[in-house]
Amino acid sequence: MLNRLLSLARRLLMFAVAGWPGAAPAQEVLPDVLVKSVTLEVIDIIRKDKDIQAGDQKKVIDLIELKVLPHFNFTSMTGLALGANWPKATVEQKKHLTQEFRTLLVRTYASALSAYRDQKFDFLPLRLKPTDTDVNVQVRVVQSGAQPVSIDYSMEKTAVGWKVYDVIVGGVSLVANYRTDFANQVREAGIDGLIKTLVAKNRSNASSARAEKK
Amino acid sequence: MANAATGGFIARARLLLAALAVALASGCATNGTDARDPIEGFNRAMYGFNEGFDEAIGKPVATAYRDVLPTFVRTGVRNFFANIDDLFIGVNNLLQGKPGDAVGDFARLAFNTTIGILGLIDVASDIGLEKHNEDFGQTFGRWGAGDGPYIVWPLFGSSTVRDSIGSVLDVHFDPVLNHRPVDVRNLMFVTRATGKRADLLDASRVLEEAALDKYVFQRDAYLQRRRSLIYDGNPPREERSLRGEREPQAELAPAERSEAANDPVAAAPAITGADNAQPPAQPR
Numbered sequence: 409m410l411n412r413l414l415s416l417a418r419r420l421l422m423f424a425v426a427g428w429p430g431a432a433p434a435q436e437v438l439p440d441v442l443v444k445s446v447t448l449e450v451i452d453i454i455r456k457d458k459d460i461q462a463g464d465q466k467k468v469i470d471l472i473e474l475k476v477l478p479h480f481n482f483t484s485m486t487g488l489a490l491g492a493n494w495p496k497a498t499v500e501q502k503k504h505l506t507q508e509f510r511t512l513l514v515r516t517y518a519s520a521l522s523a524y525r526d527q528k529f530d531f532l533p534l535r536l537k538p539t540d541t542d543v544n545v546q547v548r549v550v551q552s553g554a555q556p557v558s559i560d561y562s563m564e565k566t567a568v569g570w571k572v573y574d575v576i577v578g579g580v581s582l583v584a585n586y587r588t589d590f591a592n593q594v595r596e597a598g599i600d601g602l603i604k605t606l607v608a609k610n611r612s613n614a615s616s617a618r619a620e621k622k
Numbered sequence: 623m624a625n626a627a628t629g630g631f632i633a634r635a636r637l638l639l640a641a642l643a644v645a646l647a648s649g650c651a652t653n654g655t656d657a658r659d660p661i662e663g664f665n666r667a668m669y670g671f672n673e674g675f676d677e678a679i680g681k682p683v684a685t686a687y688r689d690v691l692p693t694f695v696r697t698g699v700r701n702f703f704a705n706i707d708d709l710f711i712g713v714n715n716l717l718q719g720k721p722g723d724a725v726g727d728f729a730r731l732a733f734n735t736t737i738g739i740l741g742l743i744d745v746a747s748d749i750g751l752e753k754h755n756e757d758f759g760q761t762f763g764r765w766g767a768g769d770g771p772y773i774v775w776p777l778f779g780s781s782t783v784r785d786s787i788g789s790v791l792d793v794h795f796d797p798v799l800n801h802r803p804v805d806v807r808n809l810m811f812v813t814r815a816t817g818k819r820a821d822l823l824d825a826s827r828v829l830e831e832a833a834l835d836k837y838v839f840q841r842d843a844y845l846q847r848r849r850s851l852i853y854d855g856n857p858p859r860e861e862r863s864l865r866g867e868r869e870p871q872a873e874l875a876p877a878e879r880s881e882a883a884n885d886p887v888a889a890a891p892a893i894t895g896a897d898n899a900q901p902p903a904q905p906r
Contacts, residue, residue, distance in 0.1 A: 516832040523824035553701040579850020
């Protein structure tokens, strides 16, 4: 009973927070249409931008912040990555965790995007029922001499449109992959320990990016 | 000049030995807590050794390969070896009861070897014959074998007991390793390994940035990836769905997972189509 109440409360909380980055006016945009238009737009910008091709990470991050992030629900992602430890975190800790995890993912995403070289994208059509609130939008990256790489976006319907809560690359769920990593950190040093590790990780990522640029 | 090169090599060899020593010393200190990874201490030692080898030899050689050779040459090398692989990918698809896919693999081999000039050009993909990813480890998985404990082998890297047995067969039948004369075989082997490492340079940089504990991150990614490959990209939805696991009884999830992984036959009905997907588990 208590479990049930807790999870209900959490769902309500998630639902309320989900709309937070809510810059997207696109309430009626279908999830697969959204993924396709955002992907093509971002790829087009990367293709034309000389600075990004020369390795300007800052510019890639700005691009992600502007075009991609409004469609992600980082609170959901962080909650899922924390799993059983999430309900144990205080409101303050949750905020801090979400913020640091977001920074980490944006950096990683930027790094992955800057590796982009003219691969072709194949957007698989989604059979969406009106009652669906949780879907996987499938994209495949076609490359020569290798099996296409699948990128699935797990998306949930919120009051302010469809939001991504997990990215599954080649069958590897990003959020699930952080589960053990995070759980180990929490077991060893508590939730504050995990926050500290994330902060340190983000700092070292930022400084190595600066070093690379020189 | 020659001296400098020799010096560099010795320095690298020394680095490698140091890495092995450190890895073995530190490996014993860790005790595994993950049911999927009972020999974590040994695995971490091997992982450390492999990292040292990669830093000293793998990454520098792969980086040079990427920077020196033009893209079309590297694509040609990748296609050439990928074409050879298609033979046993087809065999494994037959063993897994997917004759349709197998026909596609053999057709790829036929087109690419002839029109594609010994496989250098992947014409088959251009005409819509999709490349597959199969090996004996996946075939055993398809037949119902569970992962077994996770193992990190020196130089070969991540595996499981099931995949290790599969790899023995992969190596046994590998047309490249069976090629004679030995000189040519060795050259092909090294070229293939270098090309594969070069293709992973970007991915390894991302891993470096993304993971808090690289060992754990890579292990979980390997296990997730293999599971996905066994089911050809469509593992049973309730396994993959994080929604249910978010509920308070999340501690139960690993046990459920290993049970289902050991019994893909029981889980099979869920993979017949996306429409059939289980709704997210309800809070009990």
